Amino acid sequence: MGEILDLAAQNMISPVILSFVLGLAAAFFRSDLSFPEAVAKGMSLYLLFAIGFKGGAGDAAHGVDQRLVSALVAGVVLSVSLPLVAFALLRSMTRVSVTDAAAVAAHYGSISIVTFVAATALLASQGIAAEGYMVAVAAAMEAPAIASALWLVAWRGGGSGERMNAELAREIMLNGSIVLLVGSFVIGWITGDEGLKQIESFIVSPFKGVLCLFLLDMGLVAGRGLRSGQAALSGGAILFALIMPPLGACAGLSAALLLGLSLGGTVLMMVLAASASYIAVPAAMRVALPEANPTLSLSLSLGITFPFNLMVGIPLYLAVAAAFVAV
Amino acid sequence: MGEILDLAAQNMISPVILSFVLGLAAAFFRSDLSFPEAVAKGMSLYLLFAIGFKGGAGDAAHGVDQRLVSALVAGVVLSVSLPLVAFALLRSMTRVSVTDAAAVAAHYGSISIVTFVAATALLASQGIAAEGYMVAVAAAMEAPAIASALWLVAWRGGGSGERMNAELAREIMLNGSIVLLVGSFVIGWITGDEGLKQIESFIVSPFKGVLCLFLLDMGLVAGRGLRSGQAALSGGAILFALIMPPLGACAGLSAALLLGLSLGGTVLMMVLAASASYIAVPAAMRVALPEANPTLSLSLSLGITFPFNLMVGIPLYLAVAAAFVAV
Amino acid sequence: MGEILDLAAQNMISPVILSFVLGLAAAFFRSDLSFPEAVAKGMSLYLLFAIGFKGGAGDAAHGVDQRLVSALVAGVVLSVSLPLVAFALLRSMTRVSVTDAAAVAAHYGSISIVTFVAATALLASQGIAAEGYMVAVAAAMEAPAIASALWLVAWRGGGSGERMNAELAREIMLNGSIVLLVGSFVIGWITGDEGLKQIESFIVSPFKGVLCLFLLDMGLVAGRGLRSGQAALSGGAILFALIMPPLGACAGLSAALLLGLSLGGTVLMMVLAASASYIAVPAAMRVALPEANPTLSLSLSLGITFPFNLMVGIPLYLAVAAAFVAV
Amino acid sequence: MQMHQAKRVEIIIEAMMERRLTEALSTAGVTGYTVLPVSGGSGRSGEWSREGQVGRAGGMVAVICLVRPERVDALLEAAFAVVERHIGVVSVTDAQVIRAERF
Amino acid sequence: MQMHQAKRVEIIIEAMMERRLTEALSTAGVTGYTVLPVSGGSGRSGEWSREGQVGRAGGMVAVICLVRPERVDALLEAAFAVVERHIGVVSVTDAQVIRAERF
Amino acid sequence: MQMHQAKRVEIIIEAMMERRLTEALSTAGVTGYTVLPVSGGSGRSGEWSREGQVGRAGGMVAVICLVRPERVDALLEAAFAVVERHIGVVSVTDAQVIRAERF
Numbered sequence A, B, C: 001m002g003e004i005l006d007l008a009a010q011n012m013i014s015p016v017i018l019s020f021v022l023g024l025a026a027a028f029f030r031s032d033l034s035f036p037e038a039v040a041k042g043m044s045l046y047l048l049f050a051i052g053f054k055g056g057a058g059d060a061a062h063g064v065d066q067r068l069v070s071a072l073v074a075g076v077v078l079s080v081s082l083p084l085v086a087f088a089l090l091r092s093m094t095r096v097s098v099t100d101a102a103a104v105a106a107h108y109g110s111i112s113i114v115t116f117v118a119a120t121a122l123l124a125s126q127g128i129a130a131e132g133y134m135v136a137v138a139a140a141m142e143a144p145a146i147a148s149a150l151w152l153v154a155w156r157g158g159g160s161g162e163r164m165n166a167e168l169a170r171e172i173m174l175n176g177s178i179v180l181l182v183g184s185f186v187i188g189w190i191t192g193d194e195g196l197k198q199i200e201s202f203i204v205s206p207f208k209g210v211l212c213l214f215l216l217d218m219g220l221v222a223g224r225g226l227r228s229g230q231a232a233l234s235g236g237a238i239l240f241a242l243i244m245p246p247l248g249a250c251a252g253l254s255a256a257l258l259l260g261l262s263l264g265g266t267v268l269m270m271v272l273a274a275s276a277s278y279i280a281v282p283a284a285m286r287v288a289l290p291e292a293n294p295t296l297s298l299s300l301s302l303g304i305t306f307p308f309n310l311m312v313g314i315p316l317y318l319a320v321a322a323a324f325v326a327v
Numbered sequence D, E, F: 001m002q003m004h005q006a007k008r009v010e011i012i013i014e015a016m017m018e019r020r021l022t023e024a025l026s027t028a029g030v031t032g033y034t035v036l037p038v039s040g041g042s043g044r045s046g047e048w049s050r051e052g053q054v055g056r057a058g059g060m061v062a063v064i065c066l067v068r069p070e071r072v073d074a075l076l077e078a079a080f081a082v083v084e085r086h087i088g089v090v091s092v093t094d095a096q097v098i099r100a101e102r103f
């Protein structure tokens, strides 16, 4: 227990987390500090490219083993099934409509890539290795949750939800962040260590610094979102946003143990399951479930679950994983 | 004397200064070279974060000594009182209105963070250390000059200047650049050398290169501003923009000697006092003194004082400081 | 022959080329992956500054020898004369109008700086040095082709082409990319190795990584352009876009042999002659030859010639040059 | 200068729906439109701003179409079919254009 | 398609005043508006452009409000109180909108 | 609020021609205009978008001028001379402005 607190405390005073806190604080006090949209997007493209490439290059050495495939399957299963849990919880804990519950559920089945990135940074700083292909698992988990949510709406009759058609499916699967993550994973895998060496001083050395600035921006956006989204948040919804991540992490842990992942891989699987989308799913929901209130989903996923995972969740999941997985 | 010229010459042919000159020249010959607004803002956010963090981390080792507080007080006093000098000079040397004189005075009481950054770069290249907390002093000097200017207008009846109310004060104090500078200073201070090591290859190694590109952009903006602002500039105003910096530097020198700052800290204090704002104050003036002509203030501070300090001032102040402060 | 294929294969699986392919693929499958305009421009400003500076710093050691001047002259001659070849080919191979043929010809007389950059990256990875002043040659070759094209239109009466007047000439010569390239070349030349050392970790180490992201963006833009420009492309035009680069490369080779350039310099001269503009010339054509169809020129230069040079051309030119120039 | 009657239709719609809207416009025979970026706004669903945002969701764009008066109805049907279930505003103004052959 | 009369108010104002303007609009009962970025312009105070700029001062934004005709006066009073001492332009056009319940 | 008749002229033109247009407007006595960025569009020359683009060619801007009705003809002549050979659209709407002394 003391060890967890220690790790959490150490995590809390890293530049990465403090930058996020600075952003939150600036938004809270209504500072006009802000990043241009283009700069924020540029940083996120950089992070996706770097994390994908490094994952691929890390795996190139080992070759694609059998476990990649089973990990992908496990990820998809988690992404499809976690929304059902989230939906049930939301319908019992809050009074949100079927459509809203389904939309929120989709966010929690999917993943937050920046939470994943923060977890890899923490693992790296602790010298804990992880399977490179977890990046591919992350990409695989982005979309399936959306299908679950649309199915929930169709089943429970929550409005005129657009049916999952081929056009929509294509759009979701070829979402920019999925394509960039998978693409750079493949490039890293093909070019391997040789390729990594060529662009190391771009994607490895400055990585953590960029992550700081990006989290500063995320803090600003999350803080602003919380301020304006407050009204939409009931106590039950907030509770949900704090309970769902550990529940997801448990599911991720089970999957990781079944797969026999390393300690690092287990933590990352937990983080993926525990985190909630704030890019791919919100976009898909606007197209497929326009009646759902976007403010509710984003306040929960970006305003509550994201900070929770960043500050408390990740070290917690690491401590729990360490109890289950021999190093 | 020869030594000063030497240093000035050496300063002049550094990539940093030459990049600025390139920008000026490109604007002068009406090249369409330009940086997107988002990129310029992104670079300035980077520079503020990096300089703040490094300042904080540098101080973490020493602990906050008593001198931080006295240096902050000295900075505030300079920022409040220099506008009075500037106002008096402007009213006697030029025929600008009370409002315009007050607005210009506010710019000169406040500081230019990029001049400060350029000075730290020169100090670093000369191997001269400086107090990390000078970054905090820089932040503290941004705003007080605005209050002075508004008071001058109220006193001399120069129009319907908005009174300094709580809302306006909050807005000015929580200006994005102040929050980022102070925030990253605090993060640097908390995480110390350990934190610095984590993000060094982002905020230290590429720093000077980013500064080059940023100064290239500043040259373009300053040059364009000079071209279109020319008309607003009388000989007296130009003279003011060349006399005020050394005057401010003298005031800064006195303060630094009183405080017993190191050679590096003394130079930085002189630079802060000598430099004129081009971000925080112009914004505040548009809200509080909309009748003031923004072209005049910006032409003077960005078009004349900024290049003067960059190219002549900084090495001059260093030479003078070296005569007063034992290394 | 086997060696060429080897080099081409090795080139193909570098992160740089694969990033471009990823962009092409993403555009082809209509992914919504995209870079903000400001980020794309920011990366191109970075690449221009870095390549210019490095070229200048590389030359500073040697001093400007006589060959710089003759290389510049050779570049201008190539830029002026290649459009005549391109025009003749286009008029015989396709049925495009005089104006369109002239506009396309201007693109092929001018150069693509990112193809040049990719070639320097390949040379560097093979440990082959090149004359730093080739950057200046690149800059010198950007504009003259435009004059040729306007002259072709005037001669063949292809519409109301704006005559090359002083205003237009100034605008073209002071095009942002030319000014930045020449300016940073001069800065690099003045500050030399000393200057380079100061900003090395900004313009050297991360260079290749930025190039990857930039080429990813170029792939997206080229792919999107091809998809929407398809209709404008006849078989003859496509053939032209594949034949013209090797022809240009031959002309470049001859020039390089005459000048007695090193192996690296020879390759770069070939690449310059072989590549087609996609920034400076398209902009000039919109002003001077607005009747020309911009989609045609861009589809050919960016959609066909650029990928051809990047993936096949550069290693091919290197192999050919190696047969002619002793190392 | 000889001017021609036209309608200026301005559709402010979620960025995510832009492609669907412009495809619907094309299908309805509208060939010309211009898209302006939007940096923020406010409506029944609250205030928003693009600052620091990464995703496209939560942003809007303004699509401007100049059309001949007789075509405005077809355009509005098409636009409305897309906008109907979505956040968005459609307004029409009388305008005059030069070069009528273009619309 | 059934259309409803409305007014389209376009306020071009200094970026620094954006928040004050939108707060004044809200206070005046205007709930919907859209903010467009502005990249440059010219007026009595000279020409300007956002290129390469870092600060917000010196930039402008365009705020577009569609309102029912009877509400336009309240809106203009509110806007004018903010714009009065500041650089800015306010124009009103007759427009038609679909979905009147929104305005 | 006292309003004054004016014309709102909106010129959507290639970004490369922006400077030539605004110089022509100034020459024609138009002192005020505002430039809005344009992110994409479609016309006879096909669809386009600014995403990921580096050069200025292929982009457009929207220039808005509010002028007194009696000045609109001079403005249109000047604008047309620039737009004539180029891609672009010009529309004019009736508007009302406050502070007539500004136009």
Ligand SMILES: Nc1ncnc2c1ncn2[C@@H]1O[C@H](COP(=O)(O)O)[C@@H](O)[C@H]1O
Residues within 6 Å of the ligand: D012, D040, D041, D042, D043, D044, D045, D046, D048, D060, D087, D088, D089, E031, E032, E033, E034, E035, E064, E065, E066, E067, E102, E103
């Ligand atoms: N009356 C209006 N005038 C201008 N823009 C509006 C208006 N109402 C809504 N909008 C825009 O449409 C968006 C969504 O509106 P709403 O569906 O009411 O939340 C707002 O955020 C504004 O950008």
Ligand SMILES: Nc1ncnc2c1ncn2[C@@H]1O[C@H](COP(=O)(O)O)[C@@H](O)[C@H]1O
Residues within 6 Å of the ligand: E012, E040, E041, E042, E043, E044, E045, E046, E048, E060, E087, E088, E089, F031, F032, F033, F034, F035, F064, F065, F066, F067, F102, F103
């Ligand atoms: N007549 C006008 N039409 C359109 N925009 C204008 C007009 N007059 C002024 N503006 C805009 O308002 C800004 C400030 O105008 P001014 O206060 O005249 O300097 C200008 O830079 C333009 O962006």
Ligand SMILES: Nc1ncnc2c1ncn2[C@@H]1O[C@H](COP(=O)(O)O)[C@@H](O)[C@H]1O
Residues within 6 Å of the ligand: D031, D032, D033, D034, D035, D064, D065, D066, D067, D102, D103, F012, F040, F041, F042, F043, F044, F045, F046, F048, F060, F087, F088, F089
């Ligand atoms: N009817 C229209 N309404 C609005 N914008 C248009 C219209 N026609 C053309 N445009 C704009 O002008 C550009 C060039 O048009 P065009 O010359 O027809 O290719 C288009 O890409 C649009 O941005």
Ligand code: NA
Residues within 6 Å of the ligand: A082, A107, A108, A109, A110, A111, A112, A248, A272, A273, A274, A275, A276, A277
């Ligand atoms: Na999840």
Ligand code: NA
Residues within 6 Å of the ligand: B082, B107, B108, B109, B110, B111, B112, B248, B272, B273, B274, B275, B276, B277
């Ligand atoms: Na000062």
Ligand code: NA
Residues within 6 Å of the ligand: C082, C107, C108, C109, C110, C111, C112, C248, C272, C273, C274, C275, C276
């Ligand atoms: Na060429």
